[in-house]
Amino acid sequence: MNSTQHPVIAVHGGAWAIPDTVAEASVTGVKLAVKEGFRILQQGGTAVDAVVAAVSLMEDNPVFDAGIGSVLNSAGEVEMDAVVMDGQTLKAGGGMCPEHSTPCAVGSSGHGEGQDINSGCDTVGAVALDSAGNTAFATSTGGITAKRPGRVGDSPIIGAGGYADSQVGAVSSTGHGEAIIRTCLAHHIISLMNAGKHQDYGQ
Numbered sequence: 001m002n003s004t005q006h007p008v009i010a011v012h013g014g015a016w017a018i019p020d021t022v023a024e025a026s027v028t029g030v031k032l033a034v035k036e037g038f039r040i041l042q043q044g045g046t047a048v049d050a051v052v053a054a055v056s057l058m059e060d061n062p063v064f065d066a067g068i069g070s071v072l073n074s075a076g077e078v079e080m081d082a083v084v085m086d087g088q089t090l091k092a093g094g095g096m097c098p099e100h101s102t103p104c105a106v107g108s109s110g111h112g113e114g115q116d117i118n119s120g121c122d123t124v125g126a127v128a129l130d131s132a133g134n135t136a137f138a139t140s141t142g143g144i145t146a147k148r149p150g151r152v153g154d155s156p157i158i159g160a161g162g163y164a165d166s167q168v169g170a171v172s173s174t175g176h177g178e179a180i181i182r183t184c185l186a187h188h189i190i191s192l193m194n195a196g197k198h199q200d201y202g203q
């Protein structure tokens, strides 16, 4: 990666079954997010700026299980997890943030408002590579429907809910949090990518 790097962004709206009734809205929401993130990258914005903007847009979209669309726990409350990581410095911010509707932005520098819609269908995330060659990821979720109050899923845990290392790439996870945490999934993927990269260099 170098200073002439073409920017890249990828966004997901979760991997679990998306009901037919919201499938189109989900795809539309992902497209809007990826366009906004890519616009920022094309204007010279950082990978962190791009993933925060993309994920924040989806947090504001009730079709997703994040931000205002977050599902409810077994006590009928919203408890969200979110994180942002900068692949250049390996610094990250985020955590559980029940009182904000845009926890991803809160994890970086923004703020949110109280949520009032709870219909989301899945976790959201983004990875980006900016024109300076740096990577970042962001993941945001309301977690799993009817989860135990206080449960923290994989999403805010570095190495599970995602990982970014500008020397290698970036990952944002979605799926069953308990299984993702046990396997340190995101960091495992980054390690495999790193091994593949070195293999390429050797050829």
Ligand SMILES: NC(=O)C[C@H](N)C(=O)O
Pocket (backbone or CB within 6 Å): 014, 015, 016, 122, 123, 141, 142, 143, 144, 152, 153, 154, 155, 173, 174, 175, 176, 177, 178
């Ligand atoms: N749909 C998801 O990705 C759920 C999230 N990984 C969690 O377990 O909290």
